[in-house]
Amino acid sequence: MRDFDLSPLYRSAIGFDRLASMLDNATRNEQSQPAYPPYNIELIDDNRYRITMAVAGFGNDELSIQSEQGMLVIVGKKQQENGDRKYLYQGIAARSFERRFQLADHVKVVRASLDNGLLHVDLEREIPEAMKPRVIEIEGIN
Missing domain, CATH: 2.60.40.790 (Immunoglobulin-like)
Structure with a gap:
């Protein structure tokens, strides 16, 4: 599985931090979810x-x-x-x-x-x- 760096999204998008956080958590949890x-x-x-x-x-x-x-x-x-x-x-x-x-x-x-x-x-x-x-x-x- 590829890792995605979402830090540019945090730097350039205002008000979308919840969405970026959800994407970040989803990619992390996908690997650990039984x-x-x-x-x-x-x-x-x-x-x-x-x-x-x-x-x-x-x-x-x-x-x-x-x-x-x-x-x-x-x-x-x-x-x-x-x-x-x-x-x-x-x-x-x-x-x-x-x-x-x-x-x-x-x-x-x-x-x-x-x-x-x-x-x-x-x-x-x-x-x-x-x-x-x-x-x-x-x-x-x-």
């Missing part, structure tokens, strides 16, 4: 998204979703099993995880559901009325 659990991010339509995460073996009580200040955090805490199981082969991961997603402005979590080992998190971008374009009528003098 691949477990696998997930998809879908674009449903212009303002709706869905994150689908494979969380086989986790129950509702072992998963938590928190959205705060532009960050979505999904945590899975696997309960320790009582009993002495002896596996000949263990291919199903049973470990805890924490996955973080940076959300754009005005994107909020609408709902979450767990279905057949897949966690679906639906997101929607709601642009405030004050930021939507509006038509200005032109008055004429007769």
